[in-house]
Amino acid sequence: MAPLFRPGTDSLLRVLIALALGMPVASLAGLLLLARNPLGRGSFSPREQPVEFDHRHHVGDEGIPCEYCHEGAWRSPVAGVPPTQRCLGCHAQVWNQSAKLEPVRASGFDGMPLRWNRVHALPDYVWFSHQIHVNKGVGCVTCHGRVDTMPAVQQVAPLTMGWCLECHRDPTPWLRPLSEVANLTWRPSGDPRETGRAVQAALDVHPRTNCNTCHF
Numbered sequence: 414m415a416p417l418f419r420p421g422t423d424s425l426l427r428v429l430i431a432l433a434l435g436m437p438v439a440s441l442a443g444l445l446l447l448a449r450n451p452l453g454r455g456s457f458s459p460r461e462q463p464v465e466f467d468h469r470h471h472v473g474d475e476g477i478p479c480e481y482c483h484e485g486a487w488r489s490p491v492a493g494v495p496p497t498q499r500c501l502g503c504h505a506q507v508w509n510q511s512a513k514l515e516p517v518r519a520s521g522f523d524g525m526p527l528r529w530n531r532v533h534a535l536p537d538y539v540w541f542s543h544q545i546h547v548n549k550g551v552g553c554v555t556c557h558g559r560v561d562t563m564p565a566v567q568q569v570a571p572l573t574m575g576w577c578l579e580c581h582r583d584p585t586p587w588l589r590p591l592s593e594v595a596n597l598t599w600r601p602s603g604d605p606r607e608t609g610r611a612v613q614a615a616l617d618v619h620p621r622t623n624c625n626t627c628h629f
């Protein structure tokens with residue numbers, strides 16, 4: 414598979430950002446030149462995966478909660494993908510003859526983890542954490558869309574700096590009660606801003622917008 418980023422791009426940008434934090438005026442021109450450059454943007458098409466894992470069956474039909482497989486999202490920067498043993502917890506019994514599950518059985522047998530290809534990937538000069546968003550009332554669906562209707566997960570949000578900042582400047586309409594964070598079909602009953610205001614007050618939500626929030 415072709416690499417997402419040209420090698421060297423990230424380190425160049427990291428140097429530029431370090432410069433920007435140190436001496437804003439001198440490097441501003443360089444940054445502005447790069448700012449419209451689509452380097453490091455994620456991909457909007459599904460990736461080929463070692464197993465045809467389908468969220469429509471697992472989340473949609475079977476109703477398995479996100480936290481069963483992505484519990485990291487609540488407790489750490491990364492949501493993570495589940496280990497093979499999690500799959501075999503069901504698939505040792507369910508559909509255990511399926512040819513599509515052969516790589517899962519092989520991985521369980523030889524202990525080599527399945528190598529899932531990332532769909533969402535920020536450049537590594539950006540700091541992001543699931544934990545903080547998920548515990549402050551930002552729902553999975555806000556950033557990932559309806560994965561329960563996708564045959565293969567696709568990126569739906571741009572994941573650009575402008576997109577991050579738009580919400581950080583005014584998060585209120587995007588906030589939901591913590592009980593609904595993983596609910597992909599929940600909508601506020603009235604004005605989203607009203608619901609958001611209550612959540613914002615209860616959880617003391619104030620995202621930052623200075624450069625070193627997301628770049629160090």
Ligand code: HEC
Nearest residue numbers: 466471472477478479482494529531532533553557560566
């Ligand atoms: C039974 C386990 C399971 C459950 C339940 C599950 N997922 Fe996943 N998820 C996976 C696996 C395996 C992958 C990696 C393969 C892929 O990208 O489809 C994945 C990938 C993803 C990705 C893309 C990751 C990337 O590479 O960027 C997102 C986003 C995601 N899941 C969101 C969710 C959300 C939201 C829920 C709950 C509504 C959920 N998942 C429930 C197993 C699960």
Ligand code: HEC
Nearest residue numbers: 464465466470474475477495499500503507508511513514
């Ligand atoms: C809680 C139980 C459960 C877990 C955990 C689970 N699955 Fe499944 N899986 C199912 C069920 C039930 C089906 C059949 C769903 C259907 O057809 O609607 C299924 C279907 C599948 C299929 C389609 C099989 C075929 O022949 O069409 C694949 C592939 C699959 N699962 C992969 C995985 C992988 C990979 C994991 C781990 C990341 C996983 N599953 C975890 C219950 C589970």
Ligand code: HEC
Nearest residue numbers: 479483486491492493533534535541546547551552553556
């Ligand atoms: C504020 C936006 C946002 C929210 C809310 C969010 N994610 Fe993500 N998610 C991202 C971004 C951005 C990435 C890519 C992270 C990176 O490259 O470091 C990502 C990556 C992932 C991945 C790939 C593996 C990983 O950890 O990098 C999975 C799986 C995932 N998210 C699942 C979830 C689930 C499940 C929820 C809800 C419980 C959720 N996300 C909520 C933005 C979000």
Ligand code: HEC
Nearest residue numbers: 540541545549572577580584587617618619620621626627
């Ligand atoms: C839909 C709204 C939303 C989007 C989109 C979003 N964030 Fe946030 N972000 C928040 C909220 C809410 C908080 C929690 C603020 C608090 O702790 O009070 C937060 C917190 C953070 C923090 C912890 C520092 C802080 O401000 O408290 C980082 C780092 C961060 N976000 C990075 C990102 C990055 C990088 C992206 C884009 C890839 C992103 N966020 C997209 C709403 C969002």
Ligand code: HEC
Nearest residue numbers: 433444447448539572573574577578581622623624626627
């Ligand atoms: C809320 C998080 C967030 C904050 C705050 C933030 N950035 Fe970013 N920045 C990102 C993300 C995400 C990317 C990568 C995605 C993209 O290319 O837009 C990025 C990319 C960049 C790039 C690479 C060029 C580009 O657009 O591809 C530069 C340079 C940069 N940021 C500088 C800054 C400066 C200077 C500040 C302060 C004025 C700042 N950033 C504040 C999230 C943030």
